[in-house]
Amino acid sequence: MNEWQVKKFWTEVSIQPVARGYAVRLDGRAIRTPAKAELILPTEKFALYVASEWEAQVEKIDPDNMPATRSANAAIDKVAIQKTEVADMLAAYGDSDLLCYRATSPVELVARQCEIWNPFLDWAAESLGVRLIPREGVVHHPQDPDDIARLSKLVHALSNFELAAFHDLVSLSGSLILGFAVTQKVAPAEEIWLASRLDENWQEQHWGEDADAVSLTAQKRSAFVDAAKIYDAS
Helix, strand or coil: CCCCCEECCCCCCCEECCCCCEEEEECECCCEEECCCEEEEHHHHHHHHHHHHHCCCCCCCCCCHHHHHHHHHHHHCCHHHHHHHHHHHHHHHHHHCHHHHHHHCCCCHHHHHHHHHHHHHHHHHHHCCCCCCCCCCCCCCCCCCCHHHHHHHHCCCCCCCHHHHHHHHHHHHCHHHHHHHHHCCCCCHHHHHHHHHHHHHHHHHHHHCCCHHHHHHHHHHHHHHHHHHHHHHH
């Protein structure tokens, strides 16, 4: 059992402006992260999001229903102490971005990938200043080091709280470009999630669904949309 999955012990949730942002209080007492740091949120919007999760708890604290709180904990307890490593890991997705690995057949799938994925690559070229090149097949082909350096600079510029949410956007989609597209609101998060699932959805349409895979995909979709909301609140 998670160490903070305990019985509900408060009656009132409130937020309070503090020196470094906003604190969420339970009956006037500060919430602390698993590492015992005080949970200070960077914006009032984020604090309200976290507070709503605590207000929604009934008998026991259920971390699975508290994505904003979990992300804030990760930002404070993990990202803050290893930000460079986290940013480097995410920036590396740019050199093997999902959008750049294309099918060679059937022609309908090839066309579908071009239709859905090319506009995101075009957007990245125009708005991020990077032109990633699609390849056929799954063999890794390095991208232009200058483009990867530009992407890395953008990732490293994110705050700890932004980076914690961005981690989920990138790792769940497999695409650094799609992660940035969410943060820049190029399209609704749901639409961008569907773009990341193009290959899987194609397979399901032609070969049928697997119940376990469908359930796992639904969990990932929910986490992706939550991450988009959390990033926006950061």
